[in-house]
Amino acid sequence: MAGQIPQSFIDQLLDTVELTSLIGEDVALKRSGNNYQGKCPFHDDRSPSFSVSPEKQVYHCFGCGASGNALTYAKEKRGLDFIGAVEMLAKRQGVEVPREDVSPAQERAQKARQRLYDVVQAADEYFQWNLRNAANKAGAIDYLKGRGLSGATAKRFGIGLSPVSGQALRQHLTQSGFNDDEMEKAGLLVRKPGRNYDRFRNRVTFPIRDRRGRTVAFTARVLDDSKPKYLNSSESDIFHKGKVLYGLHEAITANRTLERLIVVEGQMDVIALAQFELPCAVATSGTAITADHLEQLCRLVPQVVFCFDGDKAGKKAGWRALENALPMMDGQTEFLFLFLPDGQDPDSLLQAEGTAGYHKQLSQAVALTDFLFDHLCVDLDMQRLDSRARLGGIVAPHLKRMPKGLPKELMLDELARRVGTDKTAIRDLVDHAQPAPIEPAPTPAPEPEPEPPAEPVTNDGYDELMNYAGSDDNEGTDYYADFDPAPMPIGEAPAAPEAKLELPPIGINLPAQAKYLQCLYHLPSLAVEPMSWAHEGAWERAINQVIEAIVDHKIDSTAALMGYFSNTDIGRIFAEFTRRDPLIAQDRLAAQWQDLENHRDRRSAKLERRGIKASGNDDASALARLIAARNAAQTQKKP
Template identity: 45%
Template sequence: MPGRIPKEFIDELLLRVDIVEVIDARVPLKKAGKDYKACCPFHDEKTPSFTVSPAKQFYHCFGCGAHGTAIGFLMEYEHQSFPEAVEELAGRVGLQLPRESLVSSEKTEASANLFRVLEDAARYYRSQLRAHAPAIEYLKRRGISGEIAAAFGLGYAPDGWDHLVRVLGKEAPQRELLIQAGLAVRKEGGGCYDRFRDRVMFPIHDYRGRIIGFGGRVIGKGEPKYLNSPETPLFHKGKELYGLYRARDAIRSAGRVIVVEGYMDVVGLAQFGIDNAVATLGTATTREHLERLFRFAQEVVFCFDGDRAGREAAWRALEAALPILHEGRQISFAFLPEGEDPDSLVRVEGAQALQDRLGSGLSLPEYFFQTLGAKVDLGRLDGRARLVELATPLLSKMPAGAFQQMMLDRLADISRIPSTAAAERKTAAGPSSRDFRRNYAGPKPPPSVVRVAAALLVQNPALIAEIDDPELLGEADLPGMEVFQKIVQLLREQPRLNTAALIEHFRESEHEPVLARLATWSHSSLAQDVRAEFQGALSQLRLKAIETVTDRLVQKGKVFGLSEAEKTELNRLLTAKQEIRQTAPTH
């Protein structure tokens, strides 16, 4: 199928890649016995529960349950697509991607051309900035140094209708490419003209540092003040954040990210050494924005104007955040004096004063109840009831847990209707009687022999050499045998697979979660002599399979009789059954 990456390539890739090196480059690991550990990058914790196994080439967090291969880690941590993760790992180990796979969007000819024309446009805008004194003077008036302008790749789109088109769109296919990249606008009567004119240009990068679009700030009079690239195959405003690629390391180091409203705010803060700021691209903060930011830091601070528009933007951000506020994630809102923005205020007060403002902003709970409380009269009974009506639907969107319960408790305190919090807690967060029985019903039964055999095989794929009778084992009528048989079949066909490659074969299938659990399952039987344990489990499976087949033959013999071949087979199986019982230990 065109566009698919061959499974054989994935297998070879995961045999060559070292997941420890991949993760350690992003999350420093420490040796812990045969494995490596770190605090999980996917949730907030103080005691390391994130484990990376070089033997399995697999990671697992015992705190939040995150797990996967090197491919899965890049997809989760770097927000890469599957093809993009494969491409990065292949480059790391020197593997050439199959030409026929068309690995990722940038590998398609159209997308590669879009990236190229955007880079060409960025170079053109930078050259124009150097040649236009008014644009340079504008940046100087805004306090932007040449070093910062260069660091952010700032440029200038000259005034006029077709400067860029005449340089990069001399032929019809080139002009079409400019339109697709959002750099030019199609005319009704044919042809096109520059989208950006007389504007300081801010290139927008994706997570890999590739230019995917632009923002333009008008220098003189004109509307709109800020103009962004339109939606294109590469650029999606609801997913991207200006400055994130450059700010990633600073965000991780600071432990928090500052979200501001404009490009100039990000650049201006960087001028004063505040490098952990990003901006949304002319759109409201989305859940995707926040999920991306929480990958880099557990604290997000929104720094908005204190006017009506700023507070409306803050409330929309709060609503987007509620469904993803797991424990450990924090959001604050710092509202600036009217008429000020981060860029202007940092120049008046200095970096430390602005940092102090950010640190003393309203926490999400404070802002939540302050905003809703201002809409009702808390001195009246019906006003407090109205507060409950306004708050409850919003709080129900939060993940069940301690934070949601504390918000409900706070609502109960303010409204003086404690039964509300109790009822909400019961429905939203309280354990059911079934949960109680599951957790406290006494010691757990021993694991099934199929689970033990499957886990041993997933964690030690070389054990496939111990299986010489897969057809017989398939006769065992036991829960889980379907998955076990699929693992056996795959490893018999490709015995070189390691744990990571084995699991990747089942990506996006119904069996993927099962294999992931088997790969991370810890049990005493898995820590012993794995070969002996596996042989013991196989003996039990063979016994079950033999019993199933012999019962079937005996029943057939009673009704229809057996052929000579069937009689011979029945005797052989009965003898094998007796030998297994005499030599194999029972589990």
């Protein structure tokens, strides 16, 4: 029997299929903001009510409620079963579907990996929240404004802020259900005997996202005099510097068709270019560009421009990029090299001369061939016969590394012209040459360890933050566009009783009740029977309404649930879930549900310890009594 299709393959498939082009085969799509819109391929649509998000790789119809990803599209539109859909998409991408038996060990490894994504994601949300709310946000916002970044750009790149205290993130993540081990593995925590502390403190944080947009690591810049100036997450199971390109996800989502990608040296350059409406730059994270990086770029665009500083280090980095590019010169991708005037980087150039200045520089980028010959001829006097012969000997080993094809033929022509001989002799020379050895890419140095926070490690910063969150000082909150000061994103923050169903802005953890609803929406089978709540607000009522609908009407799919609640407040929240996180994995939902339930159990246990009998349905009345007691105590305190 054929084994299981590895989840990693399905992930990769969803990663590489361009949903807009898949759906574009059936209906015409037009760009509208970040999304594409068109007439729904699933129902008789008069006005375009169907929208596709290339960023999230999902679609949603506001008319009939159809929604999903490339796989659901293939299933529902093309009438395939799951395996058939995977095979169809794989064929489209020209890849074979691998099969494997998943051992318990592999399954454990997969789960551990997912936990890493989750913990980094939680840290990401927390950092972004801090930039809008933390006590040290003013310095960070001043710094970003000083670099010319708008709030919108900061938001797009998910720029955040780590608190001053060495314990704030750790404490937040602990409360969200992660342990030190997971934080350390994700490169967020420094572990020392007797004292574990946050890796990033008082730094502006830049999430490093993989192609699919999942945050896998951070780069962080100091706001004080600490060393080092820039600090990256250490490498982890989900973050390999030699593979991830900073800005690639943002570039893909900002451009419907990407014609060109610019490889720059610094992450800040990527952001600066995007700020100046050139959202097509990528950078490595503290490592030289690798063959792996280049392969990703070549698959995506017909033109790659390497942009380096004009100094010696820049030239060296350029040469390394050239060495890696040679074996990929198959005529599909053009490589250009741009060396900026001495002392300039893209950021400073843009600040000084704006987009026009940068475009002028771009137009002067040289072809790989020119860079290669210029670099190798630099010490040769081409008027002299022996120098010309030497050139042949020097260049041949490099040409040897090129694949057969037109680019190589043209290079042979060029070398023959420069040496002043015929092509046959040059071809012979190249054929017999040893391929030039390329300097192995230096293994990225381990990230320096940030200095430990001043003794003693306390959670002062955290408390300060908690208090700050409640203060009225909202100065600067308008920096991060269209975000309101938001509640502290603790994993289990109690939801304030609300009159209306309203989700917090993207980036802020959902309150527990919304998470219940989210689980039910994606996985209706979780519904068993209505729940008892200490406090019955809009959310609690909605949860029970949904549970009852699922049970009473035997609803077994998200689409059916969506249909049932269409044009209601709950339906509006469902549409929002689809828009925000439709790819949420089933096992993750089940785990989330379990966490929520465990939390309810723990709460009951806590109540019991306090002498309040709480079990089963008594939970509700016990909680109600506790809350009533607390409220009474608070009322008494007030003058």
